[in-house]
Amino acid sequence: MDTAATGLTFRDAADADVDELVMLIESAYRGDASRVGWTTEADILQGQRTDPEGVLAVIKSPESRLVTVERDGRIVACCQLEHRGDHAYFGMFAVSPLLQGAGLGKVILAEAERQARETWGVTEMHMTVISVRDDLIAWYERRGYRRTGRMTPFPYGDDRFGIPQRDDLRFELLVKELG
Numbered sequence: 001m002d003t004a005a006t007g008l009t010f011r012d013a014a015d016a017d018v019d020e021l022v023m024l025i026e027s028a029y030r031g032d033a034s035r036v037g038w039t040t041e042a043d044i045l046q047g048q049r050t051d052p053e054g055v056l057a058v059i060k061s062p063e064s065r066l067v068t069v070e071r072d073g074r075i076v077a078c079c080q081l082e083h084r085g086d087h088a089y090f091g092m093f094a095v096s097p098l099l100q101g102a103g104l105g106k107v108i109l110a111e112a113e114r115q116a117r118e119t120w121g122v123t124e125m126h127m128t129v130i131s132v133r134d135d136l137i138a139w140y141e142r143r144g145y146r147r148t149g150r151m152t153p154f155p156y157g158d159d160r161f162g163i164p165q166r167d168d169l170r171f172e173l174l175v176k177e178l179g
Contacts, residue, residue, distance in 0.1 A: 008104075010111055013059050013066035013078065018052050020075050021068070025050050028094035030162070037097030044132060044169065045162035050092070054160065058082075058092060066092065067115065069108055077104060079112050087124040087175075088116035109143060117178045125178055128152065128171035137174070145174040 013021060027033045029049045034040035041049070058066045058080050069077035076099055080092035090112055095105050116122050129137055131151060141147070154169035155161050 007071050008076075008107070009070040010115075011068050011070070013055075013068040015056065015059060017068055017075065018055050018059070021055050021066070021078055022050060022052055024075055024078060024096060025055070025092065025094040027097055028100075034097055037095070037100035039095070039097075039100060039136065041130070041133075041162070044130065044165050046165060047159055047163040049162060051160060055092075065115075067108075067112060069104075077108050079108060081112055081116050081119075083116075083120045083122070084126070086122060087126050088120060088122045090116075090125050090127040105139075106143060113176070113178055123178055125176045127174050129174055130154070131170050131172040132166075132168065137172070140174050143176070145176045148173045148175055 026049055028037060028039050029041045030045065030047070031042060034042050055066065058064050061082070063084070064080060064082040067079050067081060068075055077095040078092060079090060079094075082089040082091070090109075093105075093108075095108070113125055116125060125145075127140070127145070129140065131137075137147065150173040151170045152173075154164060154171065156164060156169075
């Protein structure tokens, strides 16, 4: 068994998890705490990554699941799975910065793909990644995702998604066939 997977518990998030999940997501992407890991967006976005209302909306959505990953009773990671017809959308992925780089992310991604395939019978997983995140995109490509070149604009002016530090941000759609 992969040592990164040792002692992990996967479950759907509950309302009581919202504050802890917001702290986890923020720590993985924003501010100085995020610089401990490699997924930081602190140089391209400031402000918040998410808020309690956004996390709660994912938990409450009938087409969505917020998968919470625990080790030793502590939430160490999470990801969103959303059923969108013939494919699932993968988002809100966060791993504690202190645990990044040890293989945990690839274990969680594989489990998310398995759950989406088995729960909804989908044949593809979709996600969007900020197009200037070359290191992150390369990580997903090593796990079988392909760049599509399909871009959507970053929501400039909507501080719920952060305060951009550059003017060339947009999202690229990545897709993986689920066998």
